[in-house]
Amino acid sequence: MPTAIEFFKFLPKTNCGECGHPTCLAFAMQLANQKVSIDACPYVDSGAKEKLEESSAPPVKGFSVGLGDNSLRMGDETVLYRHERKFVNPTAFAVTVTDAMSSDEMAETVSRHSSMTFERVGMEFRLDMFALRDETGDAESYTDAAKNLVGLTDWPIVLISGRPDVLRPAAELLKDRRPLLYSADDSNIKEMAAIASGLGLPLALRDDTFDGMAALVEEARKAGVEDLILDLGSGSMKQVLENNTVARKVSLRRTFKGLGYPLMNCVGGGEGAVKKAMVAVMKYGSLVVFDSIEPQQALPLMTLRQNIYTDPQVPIQVKEDLYPISDPDAASPVLFTTNFSLTYFTVRADIEKSRQPVWLQVVDTEGLSVLTAYAAGKFGPEHVTAALEASGALDRSEGPIVTPGMVAKLSGKLEEALGRKVMVGPMESSSLPKFLKGLKE
């Protein structure tokens, strides 16, 4: 984005107020904040406008695939490292079916992967898309398979064929579902771009080299296709890492404009696929296409995606609730802590290590850790009492209430408010196993 001063240079500096802002500088600042459009100023000439539009275009273009609730957005990324702001649109995972599969086989594959869902810290993880690969080279067989697939899933679809004559009828049939077309390379770019342009669908481009890819992008844009995703090869983890990094770097640094699109990787199957997918999640992949994936690999992979795409400025929070650990009963102690995920995870792991049954009450502190929340007035006796009452903790256990050692000061007031025995726990979570074992004796 241009800065306010860069915008200001193009303005008439007459402070005429016709744009609705008192001065040109005030208007320039609103422009830099993306609050208003340059069109509001009638005096900026078209050449200047073009220049400004070019430099304010997003460095990585975004687009959507699929329709409605199941549509997915790719691209729109603005940073190289997640600590700079955040990664925006999480990597989508697609699993492949083919037109050589029987309809039972396809139904089974779709159903197995659709139901591969996991719940983790109050979030549901799942795969996102299905890819239909042309295995027969026969347009009729491929179109039938496409028809079959849309009846089996609402998820967005990738249509995979290198042959324009095979891809076109299926693309026409599915166009209202807004599938992604894969792929155009230097042997078929004209025909593929014509299909994508005619149907208004996003198109994947495939080339191992940066210069070759840049040429494909030019061709596609000439044909009027702007919704592009680039596949720079996935032969090894090295290729995924380096090619994705180079394409993203030149785009964000604006040293080259032609590769500013989302990136995708077709990783195949087996262990190698999971490894490449993990690289793609950390290194700029918007879409990963698998042959297939197993749940024991999918859960770690999806957890990685959730971790990496977390907004670093917003702490992950755990839902305020009463969490039973190791089958607690009416005599088990009730510990409480904040809803900052790292605090919760640490405390939970240490309680599990003790192998003692415990009720763990999470108090909503807006994602602050124990001391910070206490200092900010979000972890006072009234908050703890309210959480314990809301969750029914006091009815479920008559055991002692235990405060974190860091906020031992709470114990007096809590005892008063609850009319229950309140004990002070250890300063460090790591001492919990010892503390809990001691409590039992």
Added chain:
Amino acid sequence: MKVIHMAKVPMPKEKWSGAVGRMALGDGSVNVGGVKGMPFLSFEDPQEHRPLLAGEVVDDISDFPSLVLEEFGTSAEDPVTWASEWKSRGADLICLRLLSTDPERADSSPDEAAAIAKNVADATGLPLIVYGSGIADKDAAVMEAVGKALEGHRSILAYVEEDSYKRMASTAVAHKHAVLAFSNLDINLAKQMNILLSDFGVDRGDIVMDPLMAPLGMGLEYSYSVNERIMLAALSGDRMLQVPMVCDASQAWQVRDCSEEDDSLGDAGERAAWWEFATALAALLSGADILIVRGAKAMALVQDAVADMGGRS
């Protein structure tokens, strides 16, 4: 139709002014550090990236994950055979945790602990990263004996923290070992630790740092970003962050869904290997020079990955 290639995409090679310091371990033949670009980007740093992989061995398996013990069979009954097994599986280092020194466990003496470390070093010839039980006072005493016993076989004594570093740091200096500086997910604290140790008289070439690798699903993203920021600062010339980074992937086993038995989550042993691998890969891509790995299958995955990224393991 062939497209005519016209555009020339410029390689985005950074002009880094700094590099991670080099360090020799063992008899001097095992080298770590020296990285001159962001991890595994050969266009930034053409030299072969070679992170060191340390296999974890503990001397008290009483509450060690059974899935790992199954992988190692009877060799896990003795630290020396366990370490030798790691060597045959291609480990570069042995991470030896002397848990038996914990006063709550066997409370074994510093000399007993040192004898174990010496036996492991003699049997494998590999450099060690030696941990005590995590009780600072006891660890300092244990490391005095360990440091002395391992003199001439340069190893890493783990670990020192902001409020207790002097005794273990002195031991490292006296017996020419490296010392591991621990900090808790904070780039400023990581730097502060290195400054504290330097001011205390530890050569920068004798410091390795552990900025805490939070495992997958338990804060991995914090570590990933802290590590990246440390790497970027080191490469940009911050000398006090130019020391090799140790990341401990074995902490993945702390996460409940890493290894709990639940059919809907797939095979637990496989899942645990991938859980630890994901943690390890995030560490490698964000800057780890030395990686501690617990599971045998996870180690095999990591070794393959390092090779597939153009490094050597």
